[in-house]
Amino acid sequence: MSSDPGAGGDRRGRRLPFDGHVHTSFSPDSEVAIDAYARQAVELGIREIAITDHVDLDPRAPAYACASFEDRRKAVRDAAHRWAPLGLHLRFGVELTYERAWEDAARHHLQQNAYDFVIGSVHVGADSPYLASRVEAWIAGKSLPEIVAPYFQEVEAAARSGLFDAIGHIDFVKRYLAPHVPASDLAAAPELLEPVLRALVETGTALEINTSGLRQAAREMYPSPAAVARYRELGGERITVGSDAHTADHFAWALSDGYAAAEAVGLRPSLERQPVAA
Ligand SMILES: [Zn+2]
Numbered sequence: 001m002s003s004d005p006g007a008g009g010d011r012r013g014r015r016l017p018f019d020g021h022v023h024t025s026f027s028p029d030s031e032v033a034i035d036a037y038a039r040q041a042v043e044l045g046i047r048e049i050a051i052t053d054h055v056d057l058d059p060r061a062p063a064y065a066c067a068s069f070e071d072r073r074k075a076v077r078d079a080a081h082r083w084a085p086l087g088l089h090l091r092f093g094v095e096l097t098y099e100r101a102w103e104d105a106a107r108h109h110l111q112q113n114a115y116d117f118v119i120g121s122v123h124v125g126a127d128s129p130y131l132a133s134r135v136e137a138w139i140a141g142k143s144l145p146e147i148v149a150p151y152f153q154e155v156e157a158a159a160r161s162g163l164f165d166a167i168g169h170i171d172f173v174k175r176y177l178a179p180h181v182p183a184s185d186l187a188a189a190p191e192l193l194e195p196v197l198r199a200l201v202e203t204g205t206a207l208e209i210n211t212s213g214l215r216q217a218a219r220e221m222y223p224s225p226a227a228v229a230r231y232r233e234l235g236g237e238r239i240t241v242g243s244d245a246h247t248a249d250h251f252a253w254a255l256s257d258g259y260a261a262a263e264a265v266g267l268r269p270s271l272e273r274q275p276v277a278a
């Protein structure tokens, strides 16, 4: 049974190489045990999972000092040991919240702590104009480029930082704008995403196809297949795919759609590290 209204039944991916973005009880917004994902992966024929719990560097943010690096590392390594005999590979990753204001802290964290895969993502933090309490006032009287600029400027800076193997959900702002600005408006202005796509290509940072958007208000992936195609046109070669599950039943959710968008442009998703260290 699916908890997604309108999701149309079980959309979990099957027989796929990996789910590259999931959250466990080491994230403040998830209660899932690693084994709950691992069990499904074995059942569904998914050979690898990147466990990518949140790390926030702003002391006001929910995943600031939520769980220690060592506790997270040990939990994933212990689980990896348990599941390896069943053919499942568990990768110790992280989803680090990026903001320019905290870039030095992000660099320091990654110098001190070794992960197998690092996603950098821009979220909607304490100062964000996209918070539900602020977004309507933010939008009022602004053009679409003005509305999205704060989000896309941060995402571009995340790619330019060179700190990350992949950038997560590059147009996640669609989720927060959805009640006011439909995703179709953004789709009609693809030039707004162009600087982000160029930054990914120029730095060799992977584009994440995050399928959680299909179960959220935007009702499309982050980013859409059209943006994936544009990334490829610009010379992009590196793609990762993740469900961004925060609950067990969202593991691998719509993952096939993400793989299909990559394969449509001739790319095979992978969890390769960023080749050039920051
Ligand atoms: Zn995220």
Ligand SMILES: [Zn+2]
Pocket (backbone or CB within 6 Å): 021, 023, 095, 244
């Ligand atoms: Zn996430």
